[in-house]
Amino acid sequence: MSSKREVVSLQFGNYANYIGAHWWNIQESSFNYNPDHGPSEINHDVLYREGVNLNKQVTYTPRLLLVDLDGSLKHLPREGELYGNSIKRTPHSDANSEDAVKKIKEDLQNMSTDLEVVQQPQAPKHEFQKDLENPVVNIQEKEYNLTDDVETWTDYLYARYHPRTVNVVNEYKHEAEKQTFDTFASGVQLWKTEKFEDEFCDKIRQYVEECDFLQGFQTLFDCFNGFSGLATECLEHLNDEYGKANFAIPVYSPRNTLFKNAGAAMTDSIRVVNSALTFHKLSEQASLFVPLGTCDRVWRQFGAARQLPALNYQADNLYQTSAVLAAYLDTISLRYRLRNAPGAYSLPAFCGDLNNYGRKLAAAAFALPFAMQHDQYLIDCLDKFEGPIFTSLTPNCSIGTDYIIQSLCVRGIPRERLKRPLEKAKEQMRMAAYKCDSVSEMFQLYLQCANHASMAHVASISMAMPTRIPFPSEIFAEDVTKLGFLSATTKRQTDEKVISVPTLAAVQSSSELGETLETLHREAKRVKIAKLHRYKAAGLEQDEYAEALEQLLLFKDNYEDNFEL
Numbered sequence: 263m264s265s266k267r268e269v270v271s272l273q274f275g276n277y278a279n280y281i282g283a284h285w286w287n288i289q290e291s292s293f294n295y296n297p298d299h300g301p302s303e304i305n306h307d308v309l310y311r312e313g314v315n316l317n318k319q320v321t322y323t324p325r326l327l328l329v330d331l332d333g334s335l336k337h338l339p340r341e342g343e344l345y346g347n348s349i350k351r352t353p354h355s356d357a358n359s360e361d362a363v364k365k366i367k368e369d370l371q372n373m374s375t376d377l378e379v380v381q382q383p384q385a386p387k388h389e390f391q392k393d394l395e396n397p398v399v400n401i402q403e404k405e406y407n408l409t410d411d412v413e414t415w416t417d418y419l420y421a422r423y424h425p426r427t428v429n430v431v432n433e434y435k436h437e438a439e440k441q442t443f444d445t446f447a448s449g450v451q452l453w454k455t456e457k458f459e460d461e462f463c464d465k466i467r468q469y470v471e472e473c474d475f476l477q478g479f480q481t482l483f484d485c486f487n488g489f490s491g492l493a494t495e496c497l498e499h500l501n502d503e504y505g506k507a508n509f510a511i512p513v514y515s516p517r518n519t520l521f522k523n524a525g526a527a528m529t530d531s532i533r534v535v536n537s538a539l540t541f542h543k544l545s546e547q548a549s550l551f552v553p554l555g556t557c558d559r560v561w562r563q564f565g566a567a568r569q570l571p572a573l574n575y576q577a578d579n580l581y582q583t584s585a586v587l588a589a590y591l592d593t594i595s596l597r598y599r600l601r602n603a604p605g606a607y608s609l610p611a612f613c614g615d616l617n618n619y620g621r622k623l624a625a626a627a628f629a630l631p632f633a634m635q636h637d638q639y640l641i642d643c644l645d646k647f648e649g650p651i652f653t654s655l656t657p658n659c660s661i662g663t664d665y666i667i668q669s670l671c672v673r674g675i676p677r678e679r680l681k682r683p684l685e686k687a688k689e690q691m692r693m694a695a696y697k698c699d700s701v702s703e704m705f706q707l708y709l710q711c712a713n714h715a716s717m718a719h720v721a722s723i724s725m726a727m728p729t730r731i732p733f734p735s736e737i738f739a740e741d742v743t744k745l746g747f748l749s750a751t752t753k754r755q756t757d758e759k760v761i762s763v764p765t766l767a768a769v770q771s772s773s774e775l776g777e778t779l780e781t782l783h784r785e786a787k788r789v790k791i792a793k794l795h796r797y798k799a800a801g802l803e804q805d806e807y808a809e810a811l812e813q814l815l816l817f818k819d820n821y822e823d824n825f826e827l
Contacts, residue, residue: 266307268473269598269609270466273328274493275484276436277515279415280580281554282482284588284733286324286421291728303723305601311472313424323424325469327462329492331443333436335428336385338416388417390732401731408732412581418732426465431458434488444532446539447800449491463499470504477598477609478507478549482591485512485540485553486533486560494543501547507610510548512540513587514555514657516564517578530562531789535797535807537561538786541779542810545622545817549613552624552769553656554590556583560657561785570653571633572748575737582734589727590628590655593767596671597721607721615669615719616771620820623779625656625770631738631763634675636747641681641695644708652766658781662772664714674726674746674764675701726762735760776821783814 273282289309294302306322313321390406393399408418414436431452434443443449453459470476479500483493490512500508537560544551556577559565567577575582598609605611616624629652634643644651650661662668680701682690690696698704701722709718726746729735738746738760740753746763754760791797791807 266474267305267477267598267608268311268325268475269308269477270469270473270479271309271324271326272479272481272493272496273326273483274481274496275487275489275513276330276334276415277484277580277584278482278489278513279328279330279334280584281513281588281591282326282328283415283419283421284585285591286326287419287732288588288592288728289324290421291730291733292725301601303601303725304596304599305603306599308477308599311424311469321422321424323422324427325472326423326427327429327465327469328423328427329429329431329462329489331431331434331436334414334416335430336414336416337387337391338419338428388412390418391416394420404731406731408581409576409579409734409736415584418581420732426468429462429465443488445488445794445796445800445802446491446494446536447797447802449488449493450495451491451800452488453492453495459499462496463503466500467503476504476506478509478613479504480509480511480595480609481548482511482513484515486514486536490536490540494540494547497544497547507549507613508547509609509613510544510551511591512537512544512551512553514553514557514560515580516556516567516583517580528794531794534561534782534785535789535791535794538782538814539807539810541623541782542814542817545620545813548622549610550617550622550624550769552626553659554587554626555655555657556586557657558654561782565657568653568655570628570630572739572742573630573737574739575734582737585734585737586628586630587655589630589733589765590626590767592727593628593671593673593765594626594669594769596673596723597669597719600721600723606719612669616667616769618667618771620817621771621775623771623775623817623821625654625659625662625772625775625778627652627661627768627770628655629653629766631742631746631748632672632674632766634679634747634764636743636745636749638679638747639681639690640675640679640701640704641690641693641698644695644704645693652768656778659778660774662770662774663712664716666713666716666770666772668709668713668716668718668768668770670705670709670718670720670766670768672701672705672720672722672764672766674724674762675722676724677701680704727765728762729760731759738763773821776818779814779818779821783811783818786811786814 273279292304293306309324310322311325313323315321390408393401393404412418481493481497483489497508497510556568557564558568575586597607597612600607654661681696687696695704695707698707702720705720706718741749742760743749743754744758744761746760791804
């Protein structure tokens, strides 16, 4: 089998790109440039590609296509910052661009005296982005106020993208007061325009043709607006054209970001209808889909923020909440990104383990950080644990406990923290878990005891998740140490930053999701689709909506407790 086992990534929507920016930042923070440390446990070639820019410089960029609305990029060029004129990431780049504009103006005015030249004002760069261009500044030693002054995801993007990565929808403006890209149907309509579909599909094809052994696709998208329709149409194309595994992650922003003209009731109805249509389409087109959000409810109204122990984040802050979700994705995706992994550690196997009996919808659970004391062994930590070891990150769904199938990824717990050596074991010797020789094996035993009649696959790596700038390390409580473990006796100094944390992520398939689908169907059936005129204007008929709801109800039947493990 090829050592690369490539995956192509897709991102649709502004909040998805908030999450994606953090996700790619986290991955690049994991790169190991020290040859003395040996090869990384993570095979970064799964999601990254090597290339050469016009200056003959080797580049390493995500194998990624993203879509956002006009006005969302701010300073970021559509062709990225590694190719073409924007390769010069120096403090003088703005001056160079001003000279170029001046020259263009002069040339055009010489061509015609009747021609008016209007220069678009240049978007200001965030302080963090300016410092990335300044070799004198060490961004890890400087204080930034990213939580309060980030305007969009490009403000804190550390990773650099390939020229074909960024795709802008010119027909709609980001945060426009008028025409908004808010309905599932408008996304479907946009996909069917010849210009968008042909160009986007051609870029997908170029990535696929570069792959030696394509595992499949991972698709991250906003579920609450028009990008839901755009993404699910793309999934249908991927199935028709390539027939590979597709892991879909519909995400929910913790606040309304596109519905400027609608009242609260109208906004809630649009979100419910978009969700119902999306879940129906994903039940047909995705290999596995896992909804993500930091609110405990999102159907009719936003619920409370999920409470993760040792974490203090602002519930409606896009920069902070997206970091939590990105940390989850970086951990759970390790299952198909490990180096020298067997076939069970692949994207198709990951999806296949969880989608038995047509259960393509699964739930997310996360521990950030994993609650382990800085002087504790894992065997003692699990023995003394009370309650669930992680928190649900799937809205309108609780953690399953019995009759579940799940896949877990653990990172940041070194082997020497597993248990005491034999000569010092003492009371640990009496525990059945002392026979376990790996972190994966010990978690496997714990889950067998904690979850009745359940199955679990556990993967683990010793490297913790990096949380250096621009990750919002300020969200960690004072009792979280610099290396992400807990301390019951000492508090972290205010000027000391958390640089890495152990994490535990899970994907669960359980009967709890039947209730999730039931509540979505109930809310969607209450909506009078005829009163939502933008759906009809975009081509959605009442009969089509009714059929989607009927299929959603049939999909829910897959989660009845009538199966055998």
